[in-house]
Amino acid sequence: MQQILTYIFIALYSVTILGVVLVIITENRNPLKTLPWIIVLVFAPVVGLVFYFFFGQNLSKQRIISRRTRKRISMRLVETDETGRAEIPEQWKPLARLFESAAHAVPLYGSRITPYTDGNAKMEALLNEIRRAEHHIHLQYYILCDDRTGRQLRDALVAKAREGVRIRILYDDVGCSGVKKAFFESMRREGIEIHAFLHVRFPRFTSKINYRNHRKIAVIxxxxxxxxxxxxxxxxLDGPGWGTWRDSHFRIEGRGAAGLQASFLSDWSATTKQRISGAEYYPPVGHFSDGILQIVPSGPFGKWRTLLQGDSYAIAKARRRIWIQTPYYLPSEVLNSALQTAALAGIDVRLMLPARSDSRVVDLASHSFLDDMMKAGVRILFYKPGFLHSKLLIIDDDLTVIGSANMDFRSFEHNFEVNAFVYDADFNARMARIFENDARQSHALTPAEWFNRPRSRRWTESLMRVFSPLL
Known part of the structure; x- marks a missing residue:
C-alpha cells in the first residue's frame, strides 16, 4: 500500500511540474526568463516550485489598479486653458504621448520643484508642510519605521488629526514587515486611516510577495x-552606519501635486475600495514656472512596463548627454543595449553608482554589467562618501527623470513605482550641477584597474548576474 501511495505521489508531483512548465511556456515570456525557470523546475523541482510560487508567477494579466479607475481619476488633471503655456519640446512630444496612452499621465504645467539631497532637509520640509495642512494629508511609503524619525512623523500627524485634518496613509506590507502593529494602531486610535498595500497573507496573497509598492508620495x-x-x-537621515546616505527627494508645488494625488488615490481605491474625489482634493493652484512634467506610475500588473519603456525611449532619442544616478544597476537587455549604443555613437553617457551599497549580492550582480559598458565608452563613477541611493536620469538639456524607481529589474518589472518626467531646461541645469558636485566626490573608474580585477571576483559577479531578475 505504501508503495502504491509513493507511486501516486510521484505521478502527481510529475504532473504538477510538467503543468507548471507548460504554463511558463504558454505565457510567451522572454526566452531569457523562461529557460532558467524550466531548468530550475526540472533539476531542482522542490526548490523550483517554492521559488516559482513566490517569485515566478506571471500576474501581468491581473488588475490590482484598474485602467478604468486610473483613467477616471486622471480626468481631473486635464487642463482646458492652453493659452500662453509653454510647449513640450518637440523631441519629447512622442514620449509624452506614450505616457498618456499607457498610464493616463497627462502633462501638468507651471510647477515649482525644490530638490533635497539629504534626509534631514527633506524631513524638515515635509514636517513643515504637515504643520500647515488644513484639509487632508496623504502619505505613501515603502518603509515607515517605528524609530526616532517615524515617531516624529507620527506625532506630527496625530497633532493634525486632533485638529480635524483628514489623514490617509498607505505602507508596504513587506517593506514594513519588521514594524510592530502597535505603531500603526497608535495612529488608528487617533482617527488616522492607515492601510497596508497588498497584504501578504497565506495562502491567498503569498504569490504576490514579489510585487511591492515602492512609491514614496506625500500630498498636503x-x-x-x-x-x-x-x-x-x-x-x-543619519546614514547606513559606514558613511552618509546620499539621496534625492523633491517638493512639488502646483499642478504637479495633483498628479501625485491621482497616483495616491488610485492606490487608495485599490487597497480600500473607497473612491475619493471632489474639488477639495484638486484645488486651484498658481503657476510657478514655465516647466512641464508628467507624473508616471508603473506597476507589474497590466500589459505595459511604462517606466522601462519611457526610459528606453528617452535614452534612444538622446543627442548630447545621458547622466544616470542609481543605487543598483541591473538593467534589461533593451536598456543596457540602448546605453551602450548611445556611448558608441559619441553621446556623453555617465553612470554613477555607490562605491559600496547596502547589498553585497546586488553590488556583485551590478558590476557584472560594467565590462561591456566601459568597452562601449560609458564613464563609470563610484560615489565614495557613503551610500548613493539617488535615482536620477538627465537627458540632454531639457528632460530630467526623478522619483522612486531604481534602474533594475525589480523597479521596472515587479514594483509599483512612480517617476516624474520633467521637461524644463532650468530644472535640468540645476540637477546637472548636483550631479557634477557628486561626481567631484566620486572615483572615475579606469579600464586598467577594472579589467585587472581578480578573476575570482569576475566569476562571482557572473554567478550573481544569473539571479539579477530576482534581486
Whole structure:
C-alpha cells in the first residue's frame, strides 16, 4: 500500500511540474526568463516550485489598479486653458504621448520643484508642510519605521488629526514587515486611516510577495507634494552606519501635486475600495514656472512596463548627454543595449553608482554589467562618501527623470513605482550641477584597474548576474 501511495505521489508531483512548465511556456515570456525557470523546475523541482510560487508567477494579466479607475481619476488633471503655456519640446512630444496612452499621465504645467539631497532637509520640509495642512494629508511609503524619525512623523500627524485634518496613509506590507502593529494602531486610535498595500497573507496573497509598492508620495491639501527615493527611517537621515546616505527627494508645488494625488488615490481605491474625489482634493493652484512634467506610475500588473519603456525611449532619442544616478544597476537587455549604443555613437553617457551599497549580492550582480559598458565608452563613477541611493536620469538639456524607481529589474518589472518626467531646461541645469558636485566626490573608474580585477571576483559577479531578475 505504501508503495502504491509513493507511486501516486510521484505521478502527481510529475504532473504538477510538467503543468507548471507548460504554463511558463504558454505565457510567451522572454526566452531569457523562461529557460532558467524550466531548468530550475526540472533539476531542482522542490526548490523550483517554492521559488516559482513566490517569485515566478506571471500576474501581468491581473488588475490590482484598474485602467478604468486610473483613467477616471486622471480626468481631473486635464487642463482646458492652453493659452500662453509653454510647449513640450518637440523631441519629447512622442514620449509624452506614450505616457498618456499607457498610464493616463497627462502633462501638468507651471510647477515649482525644490530638490533635497539629504534626509534631514527633506524631513524638515515635509514636517513643515504637515504643520500647515488644513484639509487632508496623504502619505505613501515603502518603509515607515517605528524609530526616532517615524515617531516624529507620527506625532506630527496625530497633532493634525486632533485638529480635524483628514489623514490617509498607505505602507508596504513587506517593506514594513519588521514594524510592530502597535505603531500603526497608535495612529488608528487617533482617527488616522492607515492601510497596508497588498497584504501578504497565506495562502491567498503569498504569490504576490514579489510585487511591492515602492512609491514614496506625500500630498498636503492637494497643493504641495513630495516624490523621490527617501523613506521614513533614521538611516535616511543619519546614514547606513559606514558613511552618509546620499539621496534625492523633491517638493512639488502646483499642478504637479495633483498628479501625485491621482497616483495616491488610485492606490487608495485599490487597497480600500473607497473612491475619493471632489474639488477639495484638486484645488486651484498658481503657476510657478514655465516647466512641464508628467507624473508616471508603473506597476507589474497590466500589459505595459511604462517606466522601462519611457526610459528606453528617452535614452534612444538622446543627442548630447545621458547622466544616470542609481543605487543598483541591473538593467534589461533593451536598456543596457540602448546605453551602450548611445556611448558608441559619441553621446556623453555617465553612470554613477555607490562605491559600496547596502547589498553585497546586488553590488556583485551590478558590476557584472560594467565590462561591456566601459568597452562601449560609458564613464563609470563610484560615489565614495557613503551610500548613493539617488535615482536620477538627465537627458540632454531639457528632460530630467526623478522619483522612486531604481534602474533594475525589480523597479521596472515587479514594483509599483512612480517617476516624474520633467521637461524644463532650468530644472535640468540645476540637477546637472548636483550631479557634477557628486561626481567631484566620486572615483572615475579606469579600464586598467577594472579589467585587472581578480578573476575570482569576475566569476562571482557572473554567478550573481544569473539571479539579477530576482534581486
Amino acid at each position: 491639501d492637494g497643493r504641495v507634494g513630495f516624490i523621490g527615493g527617501m523613506n521614513i527611517a533614521d538611516r535616511y
